[in-house]
Amino acid sequence: MSRKLDNSELERLDVAEFKEAKKAPIIIILDNVRSLNNIGSVFRTADAFLVQKIFLCGITATPPHKDIRKTALGATESVDWEYRKDTLELVEELKKEGVRTVSVEQAEHSVLLNDFQVDAQETVALIFGNEVKGVSQEVVNACETVLEIPQFGTKHSLNISVSAGVVVWDVWSKLNAQK
DSSP states (O other): OOOOOOGGGSOOOOHHHHHHSOOEEEEEEEESOOOHHHHHHHHHHHHHTTEEEEEEETTOOOSSOHHHHHHHTTHHHHSOEEEESOHHHHHHHHHHTTOEEEEEOOOTTOEEGGGOOOOTTSOEEEEEEBTTTBSOHHHHHHSSEEEEOOOOSSOSOOOHHHHHHHHHHHHHHHHHHTO
16 A cells, blocks of 8 residues: 655755756747636646746736636746747747747647657757647747647547646656656
8 A cells, every 4th residue: 555645745846946956948838828727737837847937928828817826836936937929939039049949739740749859958949829729820830840749539639738748748758868
């Protein structure tokens, strides 16, 4: 039998330690995400895997908001974030800085997540889109890579917060395997 651990036994970082910790070379961009609960969930995922920063773009709401806080459980205090009006401008800016831009979308010539290769020497910006429309076509066009999560059931997509959890964990795992 396994005893569940108390939170005090998990040896997690506090906010100050998180701020000082070495971050994974991962950036998350939310492109016009509507759901405040999805936004909060992405903050928790970003905290769990020491993501460098979240960019909240377009209609994506920003902290502080009670519905974001409800699902983020404090991660809006630990994870660095910034609001940008235009996702495409941000993508072009990051590319000039040498960041690899990756839209998570179902598209022609996409790379399946299990085949996606990462290099620990580069920073990867993972772009997740609107719950109905996905990542905008102009942003998909501007990205160096389109990444697709393989799916085998009847539904056409995963919830954006689930997609972020799956992709961030996979990229984080591949980066840590290189250490």
